[in-house]
Amino acid sequence: MRVHKLTLAAVAVAASFSLTACQNGEDGAGQSDPSSSSSPSSASSAPAASPSGGSDQGGGKASGATGSGGKGTTAGTGSSGSGKTEKCRTDELTITAVDATIGGDTDGTVAVTLKNRGGRNCSLSAYAGADLKTASGPLSAKRTGEQAGPSVLKAGKSVSFGINYPLNTSGGSGVRITGLVVTPPDETKSVTLAWPGAATLPVTEGGGSPVKVGPIGSAGQGG
The missing domain is CATH 1.20.5 (Single alpha-helices involved in coiled-coils or other helix-helix interfaces)
Incomplete structure (x- = not known):
């Protein structure tokens, strides 16, 4: 069990x-x-x-x-x-011309002044155009060949260039000058001014212009 x-x-x-x-x-x-x-x-x-x-x-x-x-x-x-700086426009400039001939010089000189009356600075390249109006037709001034680069013309300031021409010492009547046409650099609009220099140019034979224009600044700079 x-x-x-x-x-x-x-x-x-x-x-x-x-x-x-x-x-x-x-x-x-x-x-x-x-x-x-x-x-x-x-x-x-x-x-x-x-x-x-x-x-x-x-x-x-x-x-x-x-x-x-x-x-x-x-x-x-x-x-x-x-x-x-943008170029100076003709409408922004006040252009004047005065006789700047120095006694004793064989050539006459007219100083052309460009004043910036615009509200901005602008630039001017080397040469302006200068043409004499004469009784025998227009006479373009030739560049002197002086080197000058572009410059800035500040608002309210002036710059001048010179125009040289032969004085009429021949005793003859010569060629009568009736006006001056100035064209700012790089512009097409011109300004016609009264001619402030001698009344006549000597009669020249042959081609070529006896009138010469200097670069911007060649006649001094104003304020």
Whole structure:
């Protein structure tokens, strides 16, 4: 009878060990399932971030290049407009002429003055045009050939140039001068003035003009 009880007890213990082993196996499987399911989840989220970041940044760089190009154009436009002074216009100048002949000279001199009466500074290049009106027709003055670069004439300031011509010492009537036409440098509009010098030029034979004009500033500069 005691032997039978011991056998039943052994069977009960074996059954208990078997049940515990089964439970442990199920718990292990349950713990491994979540880790295996989280691995695919993180892998699937990685590809989604990569494409969106790459394409947005690329578009931002292209936009930045366009912007810097626009700044360059503005600066260029700005640098082509500043740094240069516009030329003096005839309508901005008061032009006068006076006799500047010095006693004892063999040639007569007329000084022509250009005053900037505009509200801005302007530039004058080397030579103005000077034409004498005579009884025999117009006579253009030739340049003396002196070198002179462009200069800036400030608002309210004046600059002068000289016209040299031969004095009529022949005793004859000569060629009568009736007026002076002045054209500022780089302009087409002229101003006609009364001639302040000697009344006549000597009669010359052959071609060429005996009248010469100096560059801007050749007769001194006024205030």
